[in-house]
Amino acid sequence: MADKKIHCEKCERPAVYLDREREIHLCSDHLKESVENEVRRYLKTKRLPKTLGVAFSGGKDSTALLKVLSEIRSELPSSIIALTVDEGIEGYRQDTIRAATETCLTLRIPHEIIRFQDLYGHSLDHLVSGSERNACTICGILRRRALEVLVQKHKITMIATGHNQDDHAQTTVMNAISGDVRKIFTGYGPSSWYAQRIKPFARVSEKEVTLYALISGLFRDLPECPYAVSSLRGEVRTLLYQYEQTHPGAMRNAARCEEEIRERLGEIYQQEAYKTCSICGWPGSGTICQVCMVLGKDVRFQNFMKDEK
Amino acid sequence: MKLKLPDKSVIEVSVDGRSVEAILSSQGIDPLTTLISREDEIIPEDTIPDEDDIIKVIRISHGG
Numbered sequence: 001m002a003d004k005k006i007h008c009e010k011c012e013r014p015a016v017y018l019d020r021e022r023e024i025h026l027c028s029d030h031l032k033e034s035v036e037n038e039v040r041r042y043l044k045t046k047r048l049p050k051t052l053g054v055a056f057s058g059g060k061d062s063t064a065l066l067k068v069l070s071e072i073r074s075e076l077p078s079s080i081i082a083l084t085v086d087e088g089i090e091g092y093r094q095d096t097i098r099a100a101t102e103t104c105l106t107l108r109i110p111h112e113i114i115r116f117q118d119l120y121g122h123s124l125d126h127l128v129s130g131s132e133r134n135a136c137t138i139c140g141i142l143r144r145r146a147l148e149v150l151v152q153k154h155k156i157t158m159i160a161t162g163h164n165q166d167d168h169a170q171t172t173v174m175n176a177i178s179g180d181v182r183k184i185f186t187g188y189g190p191s192s193w194y195a196q197r198i199k200p201f202a203r204v205s206e207k208e209v210t211l212y213a214l215i216s217g218l219f220r221d222l223p224e225c226p227y228a229v230s231s232l233r234g235e236v237r238t239l240l241y242q243y244e245q246t247h248p249g250a251m252r253n254a255a256r257c258e259e260e261i262r263e264r265l266g267e268i269y270q271q272e273a274y275k276t277c278s279i280c281g282w283p284g285s286g287t288i289c290q291v292c293m294v295l296g297k298d299v300r301f302q303n304f305m306k307d308e309k
Numbered sequence: 310m311k312l313k314l315p316d317k318s319v320i321e322v323s324v325d326g327r328s329v330e331a332i333l334s335s336q337g338i339d340p341l342t343t344l345i346s347r348e349d350e351i352i353p354e355d356t357i358p359d360e361d362d363i364i365k366v367i368r369i370s371h372g373g
Contacts, residue, residue: 004356004357004358004359005352005356006352006353006355006356014350014352015352015353016350016351016352016353017351017353018353018354018355025353028351059370060369060370206369207341207344207369210344210369211344211351214344214351215351221367221368221370224370238339241339241341241342242339244341245339245340245341
Protein backbone atom coordinates (compact mmCIF):
# COMPACT_ATOMS: atom_id res chain seq x y z
CA MET A 1 0.00 0.00 0.00
CA ALA A 2 1.42 3.39 -1.00
CA ASP A 3 1.95 5.96 1.78
CA LYS A 4 -0.71 8.51 1.06
CA LYS A 5 -0.15 10.46 4.26
CA ILE A 6 0.05 14.20 3.90
CA HIS A 7 2.98 15.75 5.74
CA CYS A 8 3.49 18.94 7.74
CA GLU A 9 4.82 21.92 5.80
CA LYS A 10 7.33 22.61 8.57
CA CYS A 11 8.61 19.26 9.82
CA GLU A 12 7.47 16.37 7.62
CA ARG A 13 5.44 14.76 10.43
CA PRO A 14 1.94 13.55 9.47
CA ALA A 15 -0.38 16.52 9.01
CA VAL A 16 -3.61 16.92 10.98
CA TYR A 17 -4.78 20.24 9.57
CA LEU A 18 -5.22 21.88 6.19
CA ASP A 19 -5.01 25.66 6.27
CA ARG A 20 -7.17 26.33 3.24
CA GLU A 21 -6.30 29.98 2.95
CA ARG A 22 -2.53 29.60 3.11
CA GLU A 23 -2.74 26.19 1.37
CA ILE A 24 -0.41 24.53 3.87
CA HIS A 25 -0.64 21.48 6.11
CA LEU A 26 0.36 21.39 9.76
CA CYS A 27 1.13 18.53 12.17
CA SER A 28 -0.31 18.50 15.69
CA ASP A 29 2.76 20.21 17.23
CA HIS A 30 2.85 23.00 14.67
CA LEU A 31 -0.90 23.54 14.81
CA LYS A 32 -0.61 23.83 18.60
CA GLU A 33 2.28 26.26 18.22
CA SER A 34 0.34 28.28 15.64
CA VAL A 35 -2.70 28.64 17.92
CA GLU A 36 -0.59 29.54 20.97
CA ASN A 37 1.38 32.12 18.97
CA GLU A 38 -1.84 33.72 17.76
CA VAL A 39 -3.04 34.03 21.37
CA ARG A 40 0.36 35.46 22.43
CA ARG A 41 0.18 37.99 19.59
CA TYR A 42 -3.34 39.02 20.62
CA LEU A 43 -2.53 39.31 24.32
CA LYS A 44 0.49 41.52 23.60
CA THR A 45 -1.94 44.15 22.32
CA LYS A 46 -3.75 44.23 25.71
CA ARG A 47 -2.79 45.61 29.08
CA LEU A 48 -3.44 42.54 31.19
CA PRO A 49 -4.59 42.93 34.81
CA LYS A 50 -3.38 41.11 37.91
CA THR A 51 -6.22 38.60 37.63
CA LEU A 52 -7.66 37.52 34.29
CA GLY A 53 -11.11 35.94 34.39
CA VAL A 54 -11.92 33.34 31.75
CA ALA A 55 -15.57 32.84 30.80
CA PHE A 56 -15.55 29.07 30.94
CA SER A 57 -18.61 27.13 29.82
CA GLY A 58 -16.83 23.77 29.64
CA GLY A 59 -17.40 23.57 25.88
CA LYS A 60 -14.57 23.12 23.40
CA ASP A 61 -13.77 26.82 22.77
CA SER A 62 -13.39 27.95 26.36
CA THR A 63 -11.67 24.65 27.23
CA ALA A 64 -9.10 25.23 24.49
CA LEU A 65 -8.66 28.83 25.64
CA LEU A 66 -8.08 27.77 29.23
CA LYS A 67 -5.53 25.21 28.03
CA VAL A 68 -3.64 27.79 25.91
CA LEU A 69 -3.57 30.22 28.83
CA SER A 70 -2.34 27.50 31.17
CA GLU A 71 0.41 26.62 28.66
CA ILE A 72 1.66 30.20 28.44
CA ARG A 73 0.82 31.30 31.98
CA SER A 74 4.49 31.74 32.96
CA GLU A 75 4.70 34.46 30.27
CA LEU A 76 1.62 36.32 31.55
CA PRO A 77 1.52 39.01 34.26
CA SER A 78 -1.90 37.70 35.34
CA SER A 79 -3.20 34.87 37.44
CA ILE A 80 -6.15 33.05 35.89
CA ILE A 81 -9.57 32.17 37.31
CA ALA A 82 -12.23 30.22 35.40
CA LEU A 83 -15.81 31.54 35.72
CA THR A 84 -18.74 29.29 34.83
CA VAL A 85 -22.43 30.11 34.60
CA ASP A 86 -24.84 27.20 35.08
CA GLU A 87 -27.96 28.33 33.24
CA GLY A 88 -29.98 25.26 34.19
CA ILE A 89 -30.64 23.47 30.90
CA GLU A 90 -31.89 19.95 31.53
CA GLY A 91 -30.13 17.17 29.62
CA TYR A 92 -27.30 19.44 28.46
CA ARG A 93 -25.67 21.50 31.16
CA GLN A 94 -24.94 18.73 33.65
CA ASP A 95 -22.39 17.11 31.30
CA THR A 96 -20.67 20.36 30.37
CA ILE A 97 -20.47 21.57 33.99
CA ARG A 98 -18.89 18.24 34.96
CA ALA A 99 -16.41 18.59 32.07
CA ALA A 100 -15.61 22.15 33.19
CA THR A 101 -14.91 21.05 36.76
CA GLU A 102 -12.65 18.19 35.58
CA THR A 103 -10.72 20.46 33.20
CA CYS A 104 -10.00 23.03 35.91
CA LEU A 105 -8.78 20.30 38.26
CA THR A 106 -6.52 18.92 35.50
CA LEU A 107 -5.11 22.35 34.64
CA ARG A 108 -4.96 23.45 38.29
CA ILE A 109 -6.90 26.62 37.65
CA PRO A 110 -9.25 28.05 40.33
CA HIS A 111 -12.88 27.66 39.30
CA GLU A 112 -16.07 29.42 40.37
CA ILE A 113 -19.61 28.46 39.30
CA ILE A 114 -22.73 30.63 39.55
CA ARG A 115 -26.23 29.24 38.92
CA PHE A 116 -29.25 30.98 37.39
CA GLN A 117 -31.32 29.15 40.00
CA ASP A 118 -29.42 30.84 42.85
CA LEU A 119 -29.14 34.25 41.19
CA TYR A 120 -32.54 34.63 39.55
CA GLY A 121 -34.57 32.06 41.42
CA HIS A 122 -35.24 30.02 38.28
CA SER A 123 -33.43 27.90 35.70
CA LEU A 124 -33.29 29.00 32.06
CA ASP A 125 -35.70 26.17 31.21
CA HIS A 126 -38.25 27.76 33.56
CA LEU A 127 -37.61 31.33 32.38
CA VAL A 128 -38.05 30.55 28.66
CA SER A 129 -41.14 28.37 29.06
CA GLY A 130 -44.09 30.41 27.90
CA SER A 131 -41.91 33.34 26.84
CA GLU A 132 -42.24 34.68 23.33
CA ARG A 133 -38.63 35.86 23.30
CA ASN A 134 -35.90 33.78 21.74
CA ALA A 135 -34.24 31.49 24.32
CA CYS A 136 -30.73 32.46 23.13
CA THR A 137 -31.55 36.17 23.63
CA ILE A 138 -32.85 35.59 27.17
CA CYS A 139 -29.91 33.33 28.01
CA GLY A 140 -27.37 35.81 26.61
CA ILE A 141 -28.74 38.69 28.66
CA LEU A 142 -28.92 36.73 31.91
CA ARG A 143 -25.60 34.94 31.40
CA ARG A 144 -23.73 38.21 30.84
CA ARG A 145 -25.13 39.62 34.10
CA ALA A 146 -24.37 36.40 36.01
CA LEU A 147 -20.79 36.59 34.82
CA GLU A 148 -20.57 40.23 35.91
CA VAL A 149 -21.80 39.27 39.38
CA LEU A 150 -18.84 36.86 39.62
CA VAL A 151 -16.55 39.55 38.24
CA GLN A 152 -17.60 41.99 40.98
CA LYS A 153 -17.23 39.31 43.63
CA HIS A 154 -13.61 38.66 42.60
CA LYS A 155 -12.79 42.29 41.67
CA ILE A 156 -11.88 41.21 38.13
CA THR A 157 -11.42 43.93 35.51
CA MET A 158 -10.90 41.79 32.40
CA ILE A 159 -12.55 38.63 31.07
CA ALA A 160 -11.28 36.48 28.21
CA THR A 161 -13.95 34.66 26.22
CA GLY A 162 -13.57 31.71 23.84
CA HIS A 163 -15.22 33.42 20.86
CA ASN A 164 -13.43 32.31 17.71
CA GLN A 165 -13.09 33.72 14.22
CA ASP A 166 -16.16 31.83 12.97
CA ASP A 167 -18.28 33.35 15.77
CA HIS A 168 -17.12 36.84 14.76
CA ALA A 169 -17.91 36.25 11.10
CA GLN A 170 -21.38 34.98 12.01
CA THR A 171 -22.07 37.99 14.23
CA THR A 172 -21.02 40.40 11.46
CA VAL A 173 -23.38 38.77 8.96
CA MET A 174 -26.19 38.54 11.54
CA ASN A 175 -25.87 42.26 12.28
CA ALA A 176 -26.02 42.99 8.55
CA ILE A 177 -29.05 40.73 8.01
CA SER A 178 -30.94 42.22 10.95
CA GLY A 179 -29.99 45.76 9.82
CA ASP A 180 -28.75 46.47 13.32
CA VAL A 181 -26.56 49.43 12.38
CA ARG A 182 -26.56 50.65 15.99
CA LYS A 183 -24.68 47.55 17.11
CA ILE A 184 -22.01 48.13 14.49
CA PHE A 185 -21.53 51.87 14.71
CA THR A 186 -22.12 52.62 18.38
CA GLY A 187 -21.03 51.20 21.68
CA TYR A 188 -20.82 52.03 25.33
CA GLY A 189 -18.02 53.81 27.12
CA PRO A 190 -16.11 52.19 29.96
CA SER A 191 -17.94 51.46 33.21
CA SER A 192 -16.50 50.50 36.57
CA TRP A 193 -19.35 47.97 36.80
CA TYR A 194 -18.32 45.88 33.83
CA ALA A 195 -15.12 44.01 33.10
CA GLN A 196 -13.41 44.58 29.76
CA ARG A 197 -13.97 41.65 27.38
CA ILE A 198 -11.13 40.26 25.30
CA LYS A 199 -11.24 37.51 22.65
CA PRO A 200 -7.87 35.79 22.26
CA PHE A 201 -9.26 33.41 19.58
CA ALA A 202 -10.51 36.26 17.37
CA ARG A 203 -8.12 35.15 14.60
CA VAL A 204 -8.39 31.39 15.21
CA SER A 205 -10.95 29.31 13.32
CA GLU A 206 -13.40 26.99 15.04
CA LYS A 207 -11.71 24.00 13.40
CA GLU A 208 -8.28 25.03 14.74
CA VAL A 209 -9.76 25.56 18.21
CA THR A 210 -11.44 22.14 18.14
CA LEU A 211 -8.26 20.45 16.94
CA TYR A 212 -6.28 22.19 19.68
CA ALA A 213 -8.67 20.83 22.32
CA LEU A 214 -8.51 17.37 20.75
CA ILE A 215 -4.71 17.31 20.50
CA SER A 216 -4.48 18.48 24.12
CA GLY A 217 -6.60 15.52 25.22
CA LEU A 218 -9.35 17.82 26.48
CA PHE A 219 -11.91 17.37 23.71
CA ARG A 220 -15.13 15.73 24.77
CA ASP A 221 -17.96 14.93 22.41
CA LEU A 222 -20.47 16.98 24.35
CA PRO A 223 -24.06 17.64 23.31
CA GLU A 224 -25.04 20.95 21.71
CA CYS A 225 -27.36 23.31 23.52
CA PRO A 226 -30.93 22.26 22.66
CA TYR A 227 -31.98 25.90 22.30
CA ALA A 228 -29.33 26.65 19.64
CA VAL A 229 -30.96 24.49 16.95
CA SER A 230 -33.42 27.01 15.57
CA SER A 231 -31.29 30.14 15.91
CA LEU A 232 -30.46 32.60 13.12
CA ARG A 233 -26.81 31.94 13.96
CA GLY A 234 -27.21 28.33 12.83
CA GLU A 235 -28.50 29.43 9.43
CA VAL A 236 -25.75 32.02 9.01
CA ARG A 237 -23.14 29.44 10.04
CA THR A 238 -24.27 27.06 7.29
CA LEU A 239 -24.18 29.87 4.74
CA LEU A 240 -20.68 31.00 5.74
CA TYR A 241 -19.25 27.47 5.62
CA GLN A 242 -20.48 27.18 2.04
CA TYR A 243 -18.68 30.42 1.15
CA GLU A 244 -15.54 29.41 3.00
CA GLN A 245 -15.30 26.15 1.09
CA THR A 246 -15.40 27.85 -2.31
CA HIS A 247 -13.70 31.11 -1.24
CA PRO A 248 -11.07 30.32 1.44
CA GLY A 249 -10.58 33.36 3.67
CA ALA A 250 -14.20 34.50 3.43
CA MET A 251 -14.74 33.78 7.12
CA ARG A 252 -11.66 35.76 8.17
CA ASN A 253 -12.64 38.68 5.98
CA ALA A 254 -16.17 38.76 7.40
CA ALA A 255 -14.76 38.54 10.94
CA ARG A 256 -12.44 41.51 10.36
CA CYS A 257 -15.05 43.58 8.51
CA GLU A 258 -16.78 45.28 11.47
CA GLU A 259 -13.51 45.78 13.31
CA GLU A 260 -11.97 47.58 10.33
CA ILE A 261 -15.03 49.78 9.89
CA ARG A 262 -14.75 50.86 13.54
CA GLU A 263 -11.00 51.47 13.21
CA ARG A 264 -11.50 53.64 10.13
CA LEU A 265 -14.32 55.58 11.76
CA GLY A 266 -11.92 56.62 14.51
CA GLU A 267 -13.46 59.32 16.65
CA ILE A 268 -16.68 59.28 14.66
CA TYR A 269 -17.38 55.91 16.31
CA GLN A 270 -19.87 56.83 19.00
CA GLN A 271 -19.67 55.65 22.55
CA GLU A 272 -22.81 56.28 24.54
CA ALA A 273 -22.93 56.60 28.31
CA TYR A 274 -24.75 53.90 30.25
CA LYS A 275 -28.06 54.70 31.88
CA THR A 276 -28.83 53.43 35.38
CA CYS A 277 -31.59 50.84 35.67
CA SER A 278 -34.36 52.22 37.88
CA ILE A 279 -35.13 48.72 39.22
CA CYS A 280 -31.80 47.01 39.96
CA GLY A 281 -29.37 49.94 39.76
CA TRP A 282 -27.04 48.27 37.24
CA PRO A 283 -25.89 50.24 34.19
CA GLY A 284 -27.71 49.42 30.97
CA SER A 285 -28.97 50.72 27.66
CA GLY A 286 -32.29 52.01 29.03
CA THR A 287 -33.91 53.18 32.24
CA ILE A 288 -34.95 49.57 32.77
CA CYS A 289 -32.12 47.18 31.96
CA GLN A 290 -32.50 44.09 29.78
CA VAL A 291 -32.18 41.77 32.78
CA CYS A 292 -35.07 43.39 34.62
CA MET A 293 -37.13 43.38 31.43
CA VAL A 294 -36.55 39.63 31.09
CA LEU A 295 -37.26 38.90 34.75
CA GLY A 296 -40.35 41.10 34.84
CA LYS A 297 -41.96 41.16 38.23
CA ASP A 298 -39.63 38.58 39.73
CA VAL A 299 -37.74 40.52 42.42
CA ARG A 300 -35.44 37.82 43.66
CA PHE A 301 -32.47 39.08 41.64
CA GLN A 302 -33.04 42.65 42.79
CA ASN A 303 -33.06 41.51 46.40
CA PHE A 304 -29.94 39.46 45.81
CA MET A 305 -28.10 42.49 44.47
CA LYS A 306 -29.24 44.70 47.34
CA ASP A 307 -27.91 42.10 49.78
CA GLU A 308 -24.59 42.04 47.97
CA LYS A 309 -24.09 45.82 47.91
CA MET B 310 -13.98 2.57 2.01
CA LYS B 311 -16.07 2.63 5.18
CA LEU B 312 -17.32 5.92 6.56
CA LYS B 313 -18.21 5.94 10.28
CA LEU B 314 -20.63 8.81 10.77
CA PRO B 315 -21.18 10.86 13.97
CA ASP B 316 -24.49 9.04 14.58
CA LYS B 317 -22.42 5.78 14.76
CA SER B 318 -23.84 4.46 11.49
CA VAL B 319 -21.39 3.05 8.93
CA ILE B 320 -21.72 3.42 5.17
CA GLU B 321 -19.69 1.88 2.37
CA VAL B 322 -18.45 4.39 -0.20
CA SER B 323 -16.34 3.95 -3.31
CA VAL B 324 -13.23 6.19 -3.25
CA ASP B 325 -12.63 6.47 -7.00
CA GLY B 326 -9.52 8.62 -6.44
CA ARG B 327 -11.49 11.25 -4.51
CA SER B 328 -10.38 13.06 -1.34
CA VAL B 329 -12.24 12.61 1.95
CA GLU B 330 -13.49 16.17 1.48
CA ALA B 331 -15.09 15.29 -1.88
CA ILE B 332 -16.55 12.08 -0.46
CA LEU B 333 -18.07 13.92 2.51
CA SER B 334 -19.54 16.59 0.24
CA SER B 335 -21.10 13.89 -1.94
CA GLN B 336 -22.77 12.56 1.22
CA GLY B 337 -24.15 16.00 2.07
CA ILE B 338 -21.65 16.55 4.92
CA ASP B 339 -19.81 19.89 5.07
CA PRO B 340 -16.12 19.02 5.60
CA LEU B 341 -15.53 22.30 7.45
CA THR B 342 -17.88 21.20 10.21
CA THR B 343 -16.09 17.93 10.88
CA LEU B 344 -12.77 16.40 11.87
CA ILE B 345 -11.61 13.20 10.19
CA SER B 346 -9.68 10.32 11.70
CA ARG B 347 -8.11 7.14 10.30
CA GLU B 348 -6.83 4.47 12.68
CA ASP B 349 -7.36 6.92 15.55
CA GLU B 350 -5.17 9.59 13.93
CA ILE B 351 -6.55 12.91 12.75
CA ILE B 352 -5.94 13.49 9.05
CA PRO B 353 -6.58 16.55 6.84
CA GLU B 354 -9.72 16.44 4.71
CA ASP B 355 -7.80 16.57 1.42
CA THR B 356 -6.34 13.10 2.13
CA ILE B 357 -7.13 10.53 -0.58
CA PRO B 358 -8.04 7.35 1.31
CA ASP B 359 -7.52 3.74 0.25
CA GLU B 360 -10.50 1.58 -0.63
CA ASP B 361 -9.92 -0.52 2.52
CA ASP B 362 -9.67 2.46 4.89
CA ILE B 363 -12.13 3.11 7.70
CA ILE B 364 -12.63 6.85 8.08
CA LYS B 365 -14.31 8.22 11.19
CA VAL B 366 -16.18 11.51 10.96
CA ILE B 367 -16.18 13.64 14.14
CA ARG B 368 -18.74 16.42 14.21
CA ILE B 369 -17.60 19.79 15.55
CA SER B 370 -20.24 20.85 18.03
CA HIS B 371 -20.87 24.59 18.04
CA GLY B 372 -20.78 26.90 20.98
CA GLY B 373 -18.78 26.76 24.15
